[in-house]
Amino acid sequence: MTDEEYDAAADAALFARLRSVWDERDPVPADLVDRMVAAVAVEDLSREYALLTLVESAELAAVRGESDTLTLQFSDGRTSILVHVSETDAGGRRVDGWVDAVALAVRLAQGEREWSADPGESGRFAFDDVPPGMSRIRLVIRDGGDVREFMTPQFEV
């Protein structure tokens, strides 16, 4: 081994120790990788999503003559999402959703336009103000150790 090779090996050994000390003192957050997989999955339009089917639809006439609200339930038999649509003061739509799993990423698409929502721990998500129109929701959930993707059929908001 030449001196240069020796130095390079010593540097490599020190860098390996540095990696382990940084891994130990400033570890990668436990769920970071899953969240990144989910963020990329909802962004990647070429992906195939399991299609949820509409289970139930209930249009509730407004009490006191206010705007109508719409509640829809989609499911694949195992995972369900509930979507509640209401009208905003400005004439837009507010979409509240609940999924019975840990949602990692949620998007609402209308044609080329898309909005993303920050899913909470409880499976709740909300789009505060989207224009009326045909929409579909794509979401990525954590199912045990797996990450799974779903898409609803189009529905009118």
Add this chain to the structure above:
Amino acid sequence: MGVMTDTERSEPLDVTPEDSGVPGDGAEPTRWQRAADLFGRWRAGDTRAMDELVRLMSPVLWHVVRAYGLDRALAEDVVQTTWLTLVRRHESIVEPQAVSGWLTTCARREAWRVGKLQRRADPTEAEHLEPHLPAHESAEDSAVVEDESHRLWTAVSTLDDRCQRLLRVVAFEERPDYARLAQDMSMPIGSIGPTRQRCLAKLRALIEGGSHKTSGGMG
């Protein structure tokens, strides 16, 4: 070496395969080769290959971004932005083989940009506060195994910001592109190698200095 353009392949330079924590005997592909392979499969229509690429590279991106002193939440945002940029702009990547270098470069630039905004917004200079965690003294720290890591951590924390950043980026990037690194760190390209060596020398001196003190203290 002349200044490289973005379209040129990044050179391995003096970083050996052992440096990356990947066996160098050729039995297993290096990380950048695996990344290139997964990216190629994704582009060919295998959507799941992207998941594997994300799993492979996210921890590396995390450490590279944290080297810029961003807090943990911002660092996660930068890692996410990097991935979304890849998905949106993958067609413009001229050298798919170099996708791991593309990712780390993108992450470094975004970290730098976001870090500048954070520093401007925070006059106490978060960059100086954040990475210098106080050296924590505890009973466990006196154990031999802990002591080794503790001493190294203390030494690292004592280095100046530029050294900490450079060493962390070089430690986690398998084949750092020195031309881009120089540009991103506002340093002349020829000075990255010597600076890296100076930082390593300082670190070694600190470790040895610390070890004398520790052994004296323990009697």
